[in-house]
Amino acid sequence: MKLAHLALWTQDLEAAAAFWKSYFDAEIGDRYESRNRRGFASRFVQIRGIEARIEIMEGPWVTPHPGETSGWAHIALSVGSKSQVDTFADLFRHDGLLVSEPRKTGDGYYEAVVRSPEGTLIEIVE
Structure with a gap:
């Protein structure tokens, strides 16, 4: 599957x-x-x-994204390295779409969280 x-x-x-x-x-x-x-x-x-x-x-x-509700919360895209996570974070920060700065999370990921214009959260992980 x-x-x-x-x-x-x-x-x-x-x-x-x-x-x-x-x-x-x-x-x-x-x-x-x-x-x-x-x-x-x-x-x-x-x-x-x-x-x-x-x-x-x-x-x-279709209505605007309401924030956190039941259902899918985010998608995660692996970009291969910490430096790539940082590069993506810089790009999204510049455009005002960075939600969470790059960091090591409790579940072990090095990630930055960004959002699409309609509010979909996207985790950029190494």
């Missing part, structure tokens, strides 16, 4: 696609617009070196 993809709601599909492309050099798939669910659109995000994809989805019913 393997993880095929994760799905994330967004209020602005194209801004979300630009985020993943800009920060993670992701390949962004073509826009899909549903004929069965009016207003639903999605694109797949493929990050080099990660087999599973991220599906970003929008619809007029």
Whole structure:
């Protein structure tokens, strides 16, 4: 068994696609617009070196991210080294999207926590 993809709601599909492309050099798939669910659109995000994809989805019913609620809390992306974690943290800090400075956590990760424009938390781990 393997993880095929994760799905994330967004209020602005194209801004979300630009985020993943800009920060993670992701390949962004073509826009899909549903004929069965009016207003639903999605694109797949493929990050080099990660087999599973991220599906970003929008619809007029999507509300702003409420913060911590039941359900998935974050995704974690391993970048291979502490220096890479620090590099990503600097990039996100500059753009005001760094949530937590790089640190060694109680569960043993060296990580920085960042957020996407719609509020999805992303742990950048070594």
